[in-house]
Amino acid sequence: MATGHAPTASEYVTHHLTNLNQTGHAQEAIVDWSYINLDSVFWGFGLGALTVFILWRVAQKATSGVPGRFQGFFEIMIEMVNDQAKNIIHSAESRKFVAPVALTVFIWVFLMNFMDLLPVDLIPMAWGGALVSMGFVEHAGEAYMRVVPTADINIPMGMAISVLLMCVYYNIKIKGFGGWVHELFTAPFGAHPLLWPVNFVMQMIEFLAKTVSHGLRLFGNLFAGELLFVLIALLGSTATVFGFLGHLVAGSIWAIFHVLIIVLQAFIFMMLTLVYVGQAHEGH
Numbered sequence: 646m647a648t649g650h651a652p653t654a655s656e657y658v659t660h661h662l663t664n665l666n667q668t669g670h671a672q673e674a675i676v677d678w679s680y681i682n683l684d685s686v687f688w689g690f691g692l693g694a695l696t697v698f699i700l701w702r703v704a705q706k707a708t709s710g711v712p713g714r715f716q717g718f719f720e721i722m723i724e725m726v727n728d729q730a731k732n733i734i735h736s737a738e739s740r741k742f743v744a745p746v747a748l749t750v751f752i753w754v755f756l757m758n759f760m761d762l763l764p765v766d767l768i769p770m771a772w773g774g775a776l777v778s779m780g781f782v783e784h785a786g787e788a789y790m791r792v793v794p795t796a797d798i799n800i801p802m803g804m805a806i807s808v809l810l811m812c813v814y815y816n817i818k819i820k821g822f823g824g825w826v827h828e829l830f831t832a833p834f835g836a837h838p839l840l841w842p843v844n845f846v847m848q849m850i851e852f853l854a855k856t857v858s859h860g861l862r863l864f865g866n867l868f869a870g871e872l873l874f875v876l877i878a879l880l881g882s883t884a885t886v887f888g889f890l891g892h893l894v895a896g897s898i899w900a901i902f903h904v905l906i907i908v909l910q911a912f913i914f915m916m917l918t919l920v921y922v923g924q925a926h927e928g929h
Contacts, residue, residue, distance in 0.1 A: 652786065654879055661765060661875045664797060665789040682797055689757065689794040696753040723748060729916065733923035739815065743922050746811075750804070751915040754863065757794045758907035761870050762900055765878040768792050795867040795910075798860070805860035808918050809852060815925040828928060859917050866910050870903050 664682035703719045730744040773785025794800040816825045829848045830841040880892045
């Protein structure tokens with residue numbers, strides 16, 4: 646974003662959709678870290694740690710008597726996830742691990758999505774002001790900070806790949822390595838040797854398609870939400886009464902609607918995790 650004048654609409658949007666990384670220092674390092682979005686890593690891991698802390702506190706505070714509102718809320722969530730896991734994954738042993746993972750994924754994705762409801766300029770301006778006060782930059786506009794990890798394609802795709810690896814693990818655990826390799830070459834069209842290459846290609850396409858769609862679905866919805874919030878904030882920057890009122894009305898309506906989106910996308914990501922792991926327990 647330009648630093649010597651008020652940003653144009655294009656500069657404003659571009660600035661808010663640019664991640665913080667170490668671009669420009671790659672040649673000075675043995676390993677090129679310039680493509681790592683540091684803000685996504687920070688907020689992603691930070692909210693992940695918060696998720697673990699919340700679940701730990703729930704476990705620590707759990708009582709056998711009448712639960713409080715906090716415990717009661719999480720008991721409802723746990724029961725919901727367990728019911729979904731029982732309907733999809735029929736192995737009780739697998740559910741002991743997969744159901745807690747699904748609950749963690751749901752809360753983690755929800756918290757990352759929830760960051761989209763914060764005022765667009767709140768944290769970026771505070772971050773830019775802090776860098777200016779410490780002398781790292783001359784203008785706050787030189788600082789970049791995106792606070793919605795799921796709007797960065799690297800985070801949803803990384804989580805989707807983690808689910809893929811979990812599916813590979815359960816394929817091997819349930820069917821054995823030999824059984825899984827046999828399935829890769831004999832399903833879905835049959836065990837005739839001439840069909841082995843076709844079956845293998847189809848299996849790889851299935852794994853790839855599920856993983857890509859798993860990550861892109863979450864990314865697409867949150868990126869669109871983030872972009873719309875930025876455009877609404879841009880409307881409020883116009884020095885007119887209609888612009889200010891339009892910003893308030895449009896921002897309020899979209900925020901209320903977006904609450905449903907962030908919950909729904911967290912639920913869908915969790916359900917697809919259960920479905921894909923459940924499919925790894927079944928043979929073609």
